[in-house]
Amino acid sequence: MFAQLRKFINTLAEQPESDQAPDFTTALAALMVEIMRADGEVHVDECHMIARLLTQHSGISTQASELIRDQAIEMVDEAIDLHRFVRVVNAHTGELERIEVIELLWLVAFADGRLDPHEEHMVRKVAGLLYVAHADFISAKLTARQQLKLTD
Template identity: 25%
Template structure:
């Protein structure tokens, strides 16, 4: 009875953080991993390793950052907004390395997936990578596959 008179209000959603290079990269890595609608432990672990190595983070801090990136990826704008942040803040040579890191996430489960590859191509293109560098990153990631 009291519920009808005084309905509970849903708590206000937690505001999303303003994307920076760390959050933008992390969200894109998560987006690549989710492209095939699977999010495997091997992909999560690879994302943590990339974030730790790229931003000199301890494993726990990288995992916390990834968790924040997962929330941002679910509710944030599209790929162009994230890649614009990275294009503005990160030099080309490092963006190429990020493209290779994204391929590492896509291949963390040991298999090729057309949806992940399509997402990767869109991200690499939006990062401003040349076709030659995109092909090099793909070749390096696929190795003997």
């Protein structure tokens, strides 16, 4: 299911980086960081999940994914809003890849074993900014829960 997203990440990694906009992987990491921080707490499980997802879906090393995650944390600290990151993701993905991005965000939200209402709100907000339909938003949520084998 993540094959198209992986393909996009790999092709975008080969492109030169703009001074104003983050590269795709960093923008994706920044959105994940926003979800991680939405509940006002940073759990180590969520940090590890971000690095793991970046490694799995971009084909980079664990060390590189941790570095990108840490850079994304700094960028999110300085950002006024999400639009800088959302714009990059929207520009480089199609409908199916954006649904996969929402699934990745759900995986981060569920990484600590529980879903905080603030995390859910933030995933919903990003889904709207990525033009992901509500049915796909819910489907991505259910898929992420199933992947992590979470129960109600």
